[in-house]
Amino acid sequence: MNRVQSLRGLLPPTQVVYYRKPIHIERGSMQWLYDTDGRKYLDMFGGIVTVSVGHCHPTVNAALEEQSKKLWHTTSIYLTTPMLEYAEALTAKLPDPLKVVFFVNSGSEANDLAIKLARLHTGRFDMLSLRNGYHGMTQSVIGATNIASWKHPLPSGFGILKAMLPDPLNGPWGGRNCRDCEIPAKRECDCGNGPCKAGNKYLKEFSDCLGADFPAATGPAAFLAESIQGIGGTVQYPKNFLPQAFDAVKARGGLCIADEVQTGFGRLGTHFWGFEANGVLPDMITMAKGIGNGFPIGAVVTTVEIAKALGQGLYFNTYGGNPLAAAVGKAVLKVIEEEKLQENAHIVGEYFLKQLAAIDSPLIADVRGKGLMIGVEMVDESGAPMPSTRMCDIFEYTKDKGVLVGKGGPKGNVFRIKPPMCITKADVDQCVSVIAEAIKACK
């Protein structure tokens, strides 16, 4: 990432600009973006996992236009048909008892509200999240976001403890073969047909943290985790970790919150929600990004019982569930279903993972992910994380060749590929050949 000092009218320190020569985007259509010089880019990052069904998708655009002629805004103190219809359509995508929705405007706001709900419902304060997780930027949720580069030198969101990250690549115990990924790992693991030994070790560490860091008489208010870590570099836990971690938290009377901001809405292919792919049932789900295909929408879905806790005071959100957002959200759900985008994410995603894994380069330490949520971890010739300048060289090269990918991980050495779910195998071929060429070219 490169901070540009002269951005007309924008405050430089707050503006993170990805490229050395930043791109100036003018318009988008499905998986394509066009800059002000008319150059076309294949968008493999989808506005950071946000453009779920395609830029300016005609069905979504039409729903927005139609609603904009009827009603923009009233605030949620009045009922509106778009909000009611959308609440019904969204909760229909979730299993019982997750049937109550609160609409907000972003992922940070959704997590902020979920934390408040958990604390009110349990009457406890301290929470647990995972190292290397990202849950937002507000002053409260920054306490759950555990990546140093996103922290400022301020006290941040107290009352959120951090558990060790079950990281199969960089953690001490491995577990790479035991994640939910189609790519055969380079090293065999020794679990045979039994439970993942690495996952159990990470779980022991997690249980120790539950035992040592929370009041013995109670326990945590909640455990907040992404189904696959996004900004942290597409980190997938060993398969047996999350179900047992949820059980351990529930056994202490705590709630489990699944942050589906990146993993929801069919992106993982096999399932509509990441928690389903992990075989767990959370008490709350937080969502944003793909929910609105780029329109600012966020939501918390929970149970009636937990939702009641908010009745201890008033809760209000001026724009949450406004008619425009609700019309867009409903159209996005319709498009995912009608165009079978979850299935596409599954088929094209598997193909993508296999093509990436077939790139013959010692600089690729790991290809991982599920569906269209993919990470490619890079190292240098010595096996150390690829230094930032070389990552940026590769990154700049792919952009100059017309392909946009993302970058992340605590060391900035993971390419993140999370495109609109409408991409094709031909788009995958283009992206993979540009990445392979860029790795070779950037010494």
Ligand code: PMP
């Ligand atoms: N949770 C996750 C998993 C995210 O990736 C993000 C944003 N990157 C957020 C929460 C926060 O969302 P927002 O930027 O809309 O506040």
